[in-house]
Structures are given as structure tokens and as C-alpha cells.
Amino acid sequence: MGYTIATHNGSAVARDHNIRNEKIVSKExxxxxxxxHEIWIDEKxxxxxxxxxxxxxxxxxxxxxxxxxxxxxxxxxxxKDAKKHPVYEMIVSIGNRDNTVDEQTGKQILxxxxxxxxxxxxxxxxxxxxxxxDEEGVPHVHCDYVPVAHGYTRGMDTQTGLxxxxxxxxxxxxxxxxxxxxxxxxxxxxxxxxxxxxDLIIDHPAGEKRAHIHTETYKARQALQEARRTTxxxxxxxxxxxxxxxxxxxxxxxxxxxxxxxxxxxxxxxxKNIKTESIIFDNDKxxxxxxxxxxxxxxxxxxxxxDQIYKSSKAYLQKAENTLKQAEKKNREPIPERMERLxxxxxxxxxxxxxxxYPDVQxxxxxxxxxxxxxxxxxxxxxR
Numbered sequence: 001m002g003y004t005i006a007t008h009n010g011s012a013v014a015r016d017h018n019i020r021n022e023k024i025v026s027k028e029x030x031x032x033x034x035x036x037h038e039i040w041i042d043e044k045x046x047x048x049x050x051x052x053x054x055x056x057x058x059x060x061x062x063x064x065x066x067x068x069x070x071x072x073x074x075x076x077x078x079x080k081d082a083k084k085h086p087v088y089e090m091i092v093s094i095g096n097r098d099n100t101v102d103e104q105t106g107k108q109i110l111x112x113x114x115x116x117x118x119x120x121x122x123x124x125x126x127x128x129x130x131x132x133x134d135e136e137g138v139p140h141v142h143c144d145y146v147p148v149a150h151g152y153t154r155g156m157d158t159q160t161g162l163x164x165x166x167x168x169x170x171x172x173x174x175x176x177x178x179x180x181x182x183x184x185x186x187x188x189x190x191x192x193x194x195x196x197x198x199d200l201i202i203d204h205p206a207g208e209k210r211a212h213i214h215t216e217t218y219k220a221r222q223a224l225q226e227a228r229r230t231t232x233x234x235x236x237x238x239x240x241x242x243x244x245x246x247x248x249x250x251x252x253x254x255x256x257x258x259x260x261x262x263x264x265x266x267x268x269x270x271x272k273n274i275k276t277e278s279i280i281f282d283n284d285k286x287x288x289x290x291x292x293x294x295x296x297x298x299x300x301x302x303x304x305x306x307d308q309i310y311k312s313s314k315a316y317l318q319k320a321e322n323t324l325k326q327a328e329k330k331n332r333e334p335i336p337e338r339m340e341r342l343x344x345x346x347x348x349x350x351x352x353x354x355x356x357x358y359p360d361v362q363x364x365x366x367x368x369x370x371x372x373x374x375x376x377x378x379x380x381x382x383x384r
Contacts, residue, residue: 087127101200128144
């Protein structure tokens, strides 16, 4: 039985996930914290853009007489452009969860695929290569790259542009086969040849069809679902805190009623100092029995205890109010996050329209989501 191979290409890149940022991966249940992951190449996209396009930006700005036409942050400009992507990613794997290759052999092949990237892809600057063997499924490598194209007549001479970059590498649209499809097919062949060099037999399932948008759709869905789960949990926490706050306020209202009575009650110390003796011909003084004195002392002590409970409950209420305010503040979706969520929702709508062209893939994705399964477990099946 042979092995399947995958070279899924897309524009949804998550560097924090790739480098295993603790704040991010601690929420990703499909990652084994004790598993193996390695960073082979890692350069922050912003720094990469400065290195790759810095001179081109400087040359362009030098020709501009108007300040408002100068480029101050090329990376930020690309991030804001709805039609462009600052970084692309290819996820490369060998085998599937039902038929896995020896980990050492697979890792060696993936490493060679990364090491030879620059020679065969001179216009696709590799800024990240991350080996992950700590996730459910088969070990794989994320190859993050920036397309670099030259000879533009408008704007900077050197810019990022996938189609033009691939064109410089000899890939031109031919009928329905776009430059990107041809390049992805070439990369898949490269991976297959590396596998055959290690005496691995590669199978191509009948009816195999890929579309690069599948990876993006999967990642966009995952990001949106995580945002919805976080929002739901925040609302649940707020509801619980509000219930606690209401209960405390009710308790304090009752304690305040007790406190009102304290003005007419002697303190324990005052009651203890009352002398119990008979006074004759003095209407300002009265006799008091020992039992009555004990009752007064007990009443005063109760008043003091109520006062202590009131003060501690008030402090606890203040703490609950502060916690509630923090939860409410946290639940307010900042503008950048809201924009990102709206962008994800828009992308998903577009991808769902595209997926209608691939009914078989669409049904398999919907089935996985309907069964409440973790898509990570089925990524090789969904994207195959």
C-alpha cells in the first residue's frame, strides 16, 4: 500500500500557531504540549518586508515630490489591501492518519523539500518553515513565503505579487490551468520524487482534485468558531457574576436594616460597664437584673458581629463589581478584532460560494462540522 502526499497552498497564515506561542496553542486542544515541533526558519513578516522591499521603497520615495505619495509602511499597506496577501503558506505532508510513514524518514524528506525551496523558487522568499509532529494526524511542515516580482511600471519597481512572481519563474496561465495551479502541481511532483528517492510508493487516489481555497476556508472557519466560543464563554461568565452580585446586594440590604438598629443598642463594652446596684430615691437610675444584663450584652455582641459582616460583605461586593466590570470590558470587542471577525465572515461567504463548485468537498466539510468533530482530525481527508 502506497502513501498519499499533500501540498496545500493558501493565504491564511498563523505565525503564532506555527512558532507555538503559548498563549495561542494552550487553547488549541489538538496540539500535544509534549509533542515534537521544530522551527527551521522564522522571520517576522514585517522585518522580512523591510529586508526584501526596503530598497525599492526608498528608491520610489526619492522620486516623489509630494510627501503624501510616499510609502511609509509597505507591509501595512499590503495588509490593508483586500486584494493582496502579505504572506502565503504551503502545508506539506506525507501519508495520512491511517497510513503513516516512518517519522524519521518523513522528517528527512520534508527537510530536503524546505532546503531546496530557494533553488527552485527564486521569486518566493521563504520566511518561515515550521515542522509539526505534535498535532493529531501526520507530521507536516508549514512553508510561509512572500512572492517577489520585478519590473513594475507603476509604483515601486519591486513589489509583492504572486501571479507576476510565478510568471518570472516560467509559470503562465494555459487555459483553465492558472500559473498557481501549475506551480502547485510542480511542487507536488518534487515532493513525490523526494519520496521515491527514499523508496516510498506514492498513491494518487482516483478522482483526486484540489483547490487551494480549501485550506483557507478551514482556517477561516476555525478562527471564527474560536471567536464565537470565546464570546459565548464571556457572556456565560458575566451572567454568573451578575447573579452573584445580585445575591450579595440582597444580603447587604438585609444587613443594612440590622445596622439601622445599632444606633439604639449599646456596645458590648458599654453594657459591661453598667453597675448593677439598687439606687433609692433616684429616678434617673434603675435596677437591672443580671439576666437582663446578659441579654443586653448578647444584643450588643450581635450588633457588632452584624457590623463586621456588613463591612466584609461590602468589600466582597466591591470585588465582585470590579470583576464584573473587567468581564464587561473584556467582552467589548475592540475595533481591530471586530474588523478581523467581519473580514473572516466575508471570506467564509466567498469561499462557501466557491465550494459550491466542489459539492463533494462541501458535503464532507459540512458532515465533519455537523458531527461536531474537530476538523484538525480530518484535514487530510477534507483537503484531499
